[in-house]
Amino acid sequence: MSDYAGFLITWTTYGxxxxxxxxxxxERSQGxxxxxxQLESWCRDRLAHDAVVLxxxxxxxxxxxCREHCRFRGWELLAVNARSNHVHVVIAxxxxxxxxxxxxxANCTRRLRTQTEPLVVERTWSRGGDCQVLPNEEALADAVAYVLEGQDRQH
Structure with a gap:
C-alpha cells in the first residue's frame, strides 16, 4: 500500500x-x-532564446x-491540462x-518536434518542475478539479 494517492505535477515552458x-x-529546497x-530581469536577459508559448x-x-505515455507505462492519468505556458498532470x-x-x-518534446507543424526550439521546457505528493483521495480529487476546472478562473 502506498503512502500517497498520486501526484500533481506542473512544469512550465522555457522562459x-x-x-x-x-x-x-x-527555489529548490526553499519553497x-x-x-x-531584479532577479527576474537578470534571468530574462540570459535566456538562450525567446520564451516558448504553446x-x-x-x-x-x-x-x-501525456495520455499515450501513461498508457504505455501503465500509469493512471487522472487529469491533464496543457496551457500556453505550463502543463498540469494528476497521475497515480x-x-x-x-x-x-x-x-x-521528454515524450512531449519528441511529439512537438514531429507533429505536422513542428515546434522546434533549443529548449521547450524550463528545468525541473513542481511535484506535489497527494496524500489521500480528497487531495487527489481537489487536484483533479483544479487541473480540469480551475485553470480559467481569475485569481
Whole structure:
C-alpha cells in the first residue's frame, strides 16, 4: 500500500515563469519565494532564446503525448491540462513524481518536434518542475478539479 494517492505535477515552458516572477516562484529546497523583479530581469536577459508559448495545436499534442505515455507505462492519468505556458498532470504511478515528470516532458518534446507543424526550439521546457505528493483521495480529487476546472478562473 502506498503512502500517497498520486501526484500533481506542473512544469512550465522555457522562459515564461522565471525565478523572481511576481506570480511567485519556487527555489529548490526553499519553497515558495516572493517576487524579486531584479532577479527576474537578470534571468530574462540570459535566456538562450525567446520564451516558448504553446499554440492550440501544441497544447493538444502535449495532452495526447501525456495520455499515450501513461498508457504505455501503465500509469493512471487522472487529469491533464496543457496551457500556453505550463502543463498540469494528476497521475497515480508507482515511480517517483520526478521520474514521471521527466519522462512526460521528454515524450512531449519528441511529439512537438514531429507533429505536422513542428515546434522546434533549443529548449521547450524550463528545468525541473513542481511535484506535489497527494496524500489521500480528497487531495487527489481537489487536484483533479483544479487541473480540469480551475485553470480559467481569475485569481
Amino acid at each position: 515564461t515563469w522565471l525565478p523572481g516572477d511576481v506570480r511567485g516562484w519556487r 515558495v519565494q516572493p517576487a524579486r523583479p 499554440r492550440t495545436g501544441d497544447r493538444d499534442t502535449v495532452e495526447d503525448a 504511478a508507482s515511480v517517483s513524481p520526478q521520474t514521471v515528470r521527466d519522462q512526460l516532458k
